[in-house]
Amino acid sequence: MKKSKVLFGIVAIVAAMSLIAGCGSSEKPAAQAPASQEQATSHQGHSATMPKEDPMPMMKDLDKxxxxxxxxxxxxxTMDAQKSAAQLVSTVDKVVPHMMDEGLKDNLRKAATDIKDSVNSGKTDPNALDGKVKVMQDIxxxxxxxxxGMNH
Ligand SMILES: [Cu+2]
Known part of the structure; x- marks a missing residue:
């Protein structure tokens, strides 16, 4: 009998504590509400359909x-270059879902694919590649x- 009373006491304390913790955590989203509202009204905001990751490190990967x-x-x-070119294209695929400019998406994909195709052909002229690389760097x-320009 005594044991169950103690147990009940513990359960009650835990319940009270989680209630307090629950109150505390529910205050945070309320305080952040204005910021998220701003995001929702902005057309440039990170949309809910985007992966929850920061694309900026991916841009560094792309450059690398x-x-x-x-x-x-x-x-x-050549083998290493082909691997890097494949890496280039797969990184583009990760960045694209974060972009909201269809034209820029196409240009980025095309520039990366151009380089990959050129490298995969096996006999890449470094001078011809330079032009494609400059295009890619600009994009x-x-x-x-x-x-x-977006909130990430
Ligand atoms: Cu995004």
Missing amino acids: ALQDVVKQVKAGQ IKQTTTHLQ
Whole structure:
């Protein structure tokens, strides 16, 4: 009998504590409400359909993969260059869901695919690649600016 009373007491305390904790945590979203409302009305906001990840580190990956492709093609490391080019395209696929500009999406995809196709052909002329790389770098810049204009 005594044991069950003690047990009941513990249950009551735990229940009271979780109630208090519940109150505390429900205050936070209320305080943040104005900010999220602002996001909802902005057309440039990070939409609910987007993956919950920051695309900015991906832009760095994109830059890195592009530099790797250039280095490896110049060094004649075709296999490595093909891997880096595949990395370039898969990183683009991760960034694209965060973009809200259809034209820019297409340009980014096309620039990455162009480089991949060129590297995969096996006999990439480094000079011809330079032109494609410059195009890609310019689009990466535009994409970074585009993504910075959103709330992530
Ligand atoms: Cu996003």
